[in-house]
Amino acid sequence: MGSGIQRQRELNDQLQIKLNENRELAKALVVSEEHTRHDVARELHDEVGQTVTVIRTQASIIKRLTTQQPVLTSAEMIETAALRVYDGVHDVLAKLWPAALNNLPLSAAIAALMRELIPQDQSVLGVLNWQVNDHPMDETLKITLYRxxxxxxxxxxxxGAASRIEINARQDNQQIYLTISDNGKGIDLASITPGYGLRGIQSRVSAFGGNVSLSVDNGTCLNVTLPTVSLSTKGN
Incomplete structure (x- = not known):
């Protein structure tokens, strides 16, 4: 009897070790992905930004040096196309790496994110109630919360077809509690597709040993818990 209990304990310990190893691997993958995103964003910004600037400068010079209407028209078209490229790259950069995280506290970066994602002219109210301390915070945890x-x-x-979207975040000594809710029509949980993004959220949260749940009740509510142990991992 005693040997059976001991064997069960050993198996449980081995299982826990494997779970921890898988969690560390998942976290390493998240870190690697974000580093890659950051590097690609920096390269795009430097290379494409400089090239677009040169194209616009040359188009401007052509416009000053000619009075021929066909040439002027072509130069203006080149300048307009260069601006479109710049705007398109700017949008891609924002998805690859949020520049606001380089300069702002996480709460301010998320406030800026809400203003960006919820157009003012669409009659949708964005509400942010952020009570999570940014300092100290592991950079990977910070970008995970942002994502x-x-x-x-x-x-x-x-x-969601909502008129109100709300983010609430708080923490205690052990957990961060993040809720994103809306007052919209709700979603059919059975029909969620990979494009909805829940799988990506689940993998990120699982990497930190957290939990995700999605409920539909007078709208949709995404609940996330993450352990605060990761807040100071970087400094250890």
Missing amino acids: ICQEGVTNAYRH
Whole structure:
């Protein structure tokens, strides 16, 4: 009897070790993905930004040096196309790496994100109640919280037909509690597709040993819990 209990304990310990190893691997993958995103964003900004600037400068010089209407028209078209490229790259950069995280506290970066994702002219109210201390916070945890908010607000705006989207975040000594809710039509949980983004949120949260749940009750509510142990991992 005693040996059976001991064997069960050993198996449980081995299982826990494997779970921890898988969690660390998942977290390493999240870190690697974000580093890659950051590097690609920086390269795009430097290379494409400089090239677009050169194209616009040359088009401007052509416009000053000629009075021929066909040439002027072509130069203006080149300048307009260069601006479109710049705007398109700017949008891609924002998805790859949120520049606001480089300069702002997480709460301010998420406030800026909500203003960006919820157009003012669409009569949708965005509400942010953020009570999570940014300092100290592991950079991977910070970007994970940002990505969850990014995906959650995007889903609520695109799929929820809501007039109010709300983010609430608080923490205690052990957990961060993040809720993204809306007052829209709700979604059919059985019909969620990979494009909805829940799988990506689940994988990120699982990497930190957290939990995700999605409920539909007078709208949609995404609940996320993350352990605060990761707040100071970087400094250890």
